[in-house]
Amino acid sequence: MTLNSVLVVGAGTMGRGIAQWFAQQSVKVQLLDSNEATVKTAIDSINASWDKLQAKGKFSEAETNKFKESLSACNWENIKPDTDLVIEAIIENLEIKNDVFNKLDGICNSETVFASNTSSIPISSLAKSLPLERRERFLGLHFFNPAPIMKLVEVIKGHWSKEELISDFTTWFTEHKKEVAICNDSPGFIVNRVARNFYGESLRVVNHYDTEKMKEVDNVLKKCGGFRMGPFELMDLIGIDINYSVTESVWNSFYNEPRFAPHQLQKKMVDSGRLGKKTNGGFYDYE
Numbered sequence: 001m002t003l004n005s006v007l008v009v010g011a012g013t014m015g016r017g018i019a020q021w022f023a024q025q026s027v028k029v030q031l032l033d034s035n036e037a038t039v040k041t042a043i044d045s046i047n048a049s050w051d052k053l054q055a056k057g058k059f060s061e062a063e064t065n066k067f068k069e070s071l072s073a074c075n076w077e078n079i080k081p082d083t084d085l086v087i088e089a090i091i092e093n094l095e096i097k098n099d100v101f102n103k104l105d106g107i108c109n110s111e112t113v114f115a116s117n118t119s120s121i122p123i124s125s126l127a128k129s130l131p132l133e134r135r136e137r138f139l140g141l142h143f144f145n146p147a148p149i150m151k152l153v154e155v156i157k158g159h160w161s162k163e164e165l166i167s168d169f170t171t172w173f174t175e176h177k178k179e180v181a182i183c184n185d186s187p188g189f190i191v192n193r194v195a196r197n198f199y200g201e202s203l204r205v206v207n208h209y210d211t212e213k214m215k216e217v218d219n220v221l222k223k224c225g226g227f228r229m230g231p232f233e234l235m236d237l238i239g240i241d242i243n244y245s246v247t248e249s250v251w252n253s254f255y256n257e258p259r260f261a262p263h264q265l266q267k268k269m270v271d272s273g274r275l276g277k278k279t280n281g282g283f284y285d286y287e
Contacts, residue, residue: 005027005084006027006029006084008029010032010088010117013278014145015090019042020071021147023071029071079108081107082111088100094125094126097116101126113137114130117142120187123140124159136162139169140156141153142191155169155181192246192250211283214232218231236286240270247266269282
C-alpha cells in the first residue's frame, strides 16, 4: 500500500500531531478544521516545532523545508477528492463525527480510506450510516499524544472493514517505525479501556482537590510504576475535558459499569474551566 496524500480533519492537539507525523513520512497533508484560525495556529505551531528540532540537529534544513512544503491548510471547498486517506480527529461526539463522515463521503472518491482517531467510540457506529463500499474501507487509527513521538498506534477493525485493509495499514505503519496494536472494535479499544482505571483509581485515592496528594500519587506511579507521567500530569496534558468525555463514553458503552465510572472531581474541574495546560491551570498550575 502507498499513501501519498492524507486529509486530517480537526486541528486540535491530536490532529496537528497526526498531521505533523504524516508530513515527516513524505506524505502530502491537508489540515482541515471548522475554525480556520485554529488551522493557521496549528500549522504555525507545527512549523515552530520543526524549527526547534532542526536547531537541535534532529532534522536538516532540507528535511524541514520538505516537511513544511508537505503540509497545507484547507477548507471544505478545496479538499482533494482523490486523497488516499482521511483521518478524523475531532470532538468525541458520535453525532458530530457521523455528520462529518457523511459530508466527506459526498466529496471523496470511492477509493479514499476513511479512518477515525476516536479513543472510545466503536468504529462500526461511525461507519454504519455510510454506503457499504465506504464501510468496507473504514477503520480506526488511534494515535497517542504526542503523535510524532509516541510509537503506538491502535489499528481497529470495524464490522465491515476488509481484512486486507487492516493488513495493509499494519504493514505500512510498521515500515514507518510505528508499533501497531490490532484491536477489537470495543469501547476504549485496548489502551483507553485499561487507562480508565489508571485515572479513575487515582481520582478515587485523592477524592477531592488536594495538590499535595496529587503530587504524591503522580510521584509514586512514576518512581515505582515506571510511568513517564503520573495520571494527574497526564490528564492536564491531554485536557481534563477530553479525558472526562472519553471516560463518560466508555462508562456509558459498558452500561454504567462501576469500574469505568467518572469521578465527581473530573466534572468539577471541567465545570470550573480548569482543563489543564491549555488553560494554564488544571490539577496543577502552569502560569
